[in-house]
Amino acid sequence: MLKNELKLSELPGDDDSGLTCRTYVIKDEGHTLGNALKCIINRYEDVQFCGYTVPHPAESKIHFRIQTEETPALEILKRGLNDLKRVCEHTMDLYETKVKEFNKT
Known part of the structure; x- marks a missing residue:
């Protein structure tokens, strides 16, 4: 990926629905990020729908x-990414703790 190329962009066509309904394109990602992020965001109360697709296997x-309902979709996406980051950090902390415990025995 080029240095100035954005990883996140927004698909056009959602202008009539305000800021609460958006489709984002996330480059260089697939099911791993998509499914984990979808699972986290779908738990938020204000979210009516959250899903993802991989448009083509070669892309x-x-x-x-x-x-x-009311919260801007971009705000929800940022919150979801931050929550997913915290889940990953917590998982890594637990893993490293258990590995250290195992190696002591």
Whole structure:
């Protein structure tokens, strides 16, 4: 990926629905990020729909759709990414702790 190329962009066509219904294109990602992020975001109360697709197996990108009651979709996406980051950090901390415990025995 080029240095100035954005990893996240927004698909056009959602202008009539305000900021609560958006589809984002996330480059160089697939099912691993898409499914984990979808599972986290779908738990938020304000979210009506959250899902993703891989438009074509030969393309390294996902289309990530968020529909909410009132909260802007971009806010929900940022919150979801931050929550997923915290889950991953917690998982790594637990893993490293257990490995250290195992190696002591």
